[in-house]
Amino acid sequence: MDTCFNVTDLNLYYGEKQALKNINIDLYKNKVTAFIGPSGCGKSTFLRCLNRMNDLIEGCKIEGNILKDGINIYETKTDVVELRTKVGMVFQKPNPFPMSIYENIVYGPKCHGLKNKAELNKIVEKSLKQAALWDEVHDRLHESALGLSGGQQQRLCIARAIAMQPEVILMDEPTSALDPIATSKIEELIETLKNDYTIIIVTHSMQQASRVSDYTAFFLLGDIIEYDKTSVIFQNPKDKRTEDYITGRFG
Amino acid sequence: MVKIDDKLDNLKQVVLHMATLINNMYGKVYECLETMDVDKALEVIKMDEFVNRCEEEVNDTAIECLALLSPVASDLRKVIAAIKITTDLERIGDYSKNIASFVIKNDDLDDETKKMTKAIMDEFLTMLDHAMDAYAKEDSKWAMQIPDEDEIINKKFKEISDSLRTNEHYKADDIINISEMIRNIERAGDHTKNICEHIIYQVKGQHIEFD
Numbered sequence: 335m336d337t338c339f340n341v342t343d344l345n346l347y348y349g350e351k352q353a354l355k356n357i358n359i360d361l362y363k364n365k366v367t368a369f370i371g372p373s374g375c376g377k378s379t380f381l382r383c384l385n386r387m388n389d390l391i392e393g394c395k396i397e398g399n400i401l402k403d404g405i406n407i408y409e410t411k412t413d414v415v416e417l418r419t420k421v422g423m424v425f426q427k428p429n430p431f432p433m434s435i436y437e438n439i440v441y442g443p444k445c446h447g448l449k450n451k452a453e454l455n456k457i458v459e460k461s462l463k464q465a466a467l468w469d470e471v472h473d474r475l476h477e478s479a480l481g482l483s484g485g486q487q488q489r490l491c492i493a494r495a496i497a498m499q500p501e502v503i504l505m506d507e508p509t510s511a512l513d514p515i516a517t518s519k520i521e522e523l524i525e526t527l528k529n530d531y532t533i534i535i536v537t538h539s540m541q542q543a544s545r546v547s548d549y550t551a552f553f554l555l556g557d558i559i560e561y562d563k564t565s566v567i568f569q570n571p572k573d574k575r576t577e578d579y580i581t582g583r584f585g
Numbered sequence: 586m587v588k589i590d591d592k593l594d595n596l597k598q599v600v601l602h603m604a605t606l607i608n609n610m611y612g613k614v615y616e617c618l619e620t621m622d623v624d625k626a627l628e629v630i631k632m633d634e635f636v637n638r639c640e641e642e643v644n645d646t647a648i649e650c651l652a653l654l655s656p657v658a659s660d661l662r663k664v665i666a667a668i669k670i671t672t673d674l675e676r677i678g679d680y681s682k683n684i685a686s687f688v689i690k691n692d693d694l695d696d697e698t699k700k701m702t703k704a705i706m707d708e709f710l711t712m713l714d715h716a717m718d719a720y721a722k723e724d725s726k727w728a729m730q731i732p733d734e735d736e737i738i739n740k741k742f743k744e745i746s747d748s749l750r751t752n753e754h755y756k757a758d759d760i761i762n763i764s765e766m767i768r769n770i771e772r773a774g775d776h777t778k779n780i781c782e783h784i785i786y787q788v789k790g791q792h793i794e795f796d
Contacts, residue, residue, distance in 0.1 A: 568657045569657070569662070576658075577659060580658055581587070581656070583587055
C-alpha cells in the first residue's frame, strides 16, 4: 500500500515539556486515518506537525523525520506555503472568512496568482460539489459565508481546503461543534473524499473513529500505543491501554 | 465501574441460568426414560419455555447494549458471544424436548439401551458443565480442550447404534426411533463444541472452528 507520510523517531518539545515521544508511523494514501486518545495525549500536536503548523508556536522544538513522498518536510529548504497547499487543514470550529461563499473558495487560488474568472468559477463549482455543498448554496454564492449554518460553514471550510487541490486533508475534531445531522453529512463526505484525498482526522468520538476511518492510532501521553486497522482496534486491540480507553475504562 | 459492566454481568448471569435450566431438563428427561413417565416428559416440554424466555432476555439485553452503549473490543465480543451461546443453548434445550417427546410416543426401552443412554447423557452433561464453567471463568485455554470430550460422545453414539442393529428385542421402527432419540444427545454435544468456539472468540477475539 502506498504511504503518504513516513514518520520516524519524531520527538516534539514545548519548551521543557516533551509532547511527542519517539513517534514512528506510516500513514497511507487515500485512506482515512483517525487519531484517538485522551486530551493532552499529543494527537492534535502530531496532526499539526504534518503541515508544520507547530512552526508558529514559540518554544516548539521538533526532532526526527517526517517524509512526504520521500522528502523530509522539516528540511530547511522546504517551502512551507507549498507544503500547506498540499496538506490542507480543517479545524474544530468552522472558520469561514468574513466574506462571500465565492470569495472564501477562491481566496487560496487567488493568493497563488490565479486571476482567470472562468477558471475560478470552475474551481468554486468543483470544490463545492466535492464538499457536497453546491446544491445548497449555488444560488447564493455571493452572499456572506457567515449566514450559513454551522454544518454548512464546516463543509465550506472543507471546500476551501479542496480548492487548493491538496493531497492530504487534516481534520482536527471537525464535527465537535456540529449537531448530529451536520456531523453525519461531514462523515458521509469524508467517505467520498477519500477516493481523491488522504484524510487524517483527530476525534474524541470513538463512534466517529470507528465509522469513518480505515486505520486508527491510539495516542497516550505523547506515545502511539497502538496503530492498526480500525476494525482490529475496535474489535480486538492488542494493548490493554487501548482496550481500556476505547471501552471507557481508562484511568 | 462503567455502565456497560452491569449489562454484561446481567447477560452472563442469564446465560449461566439458562445452562442450569437445561441441565435440570436433561436430569428430568433421564428420569422419564427410566420410567417412561409421560407426565414427567410433559414437564420437560414445559420447562423448555423457560429456556426460550432466557434466550429472549439475552437477545433483548444484547440489543439494548448495542443500541445504547456502543460496546467495542472485549465488551462487544462478550455481547456477541452471549447471543451466540444462547442460540446454541436453546437448540440443546430443544433436543431434551425431543427426547421427552420420544418418551410420550414410544414404549419402554430395554435395560441395556437405558444404561447406554445414561452413559452418553452423562458424558454430554459433563461436557456442557465444563463448557459453562469455562464461560463463567472466561477460560479460553480450557475451552480449547473441552471439544475433545465430544469424541467420547460420538464414540458412545456409534456403540449404541451398533448395539441397536443387533438387538433382537426391537422392531425396525423402534430402532430408528431410538437411534433418532439418541442422535439428539450427539447433536447437543456438537452445539456444546460451538459454545467453546464462542468462548474462545469472546476471550481471545479469534475465530476457531472445531471439526
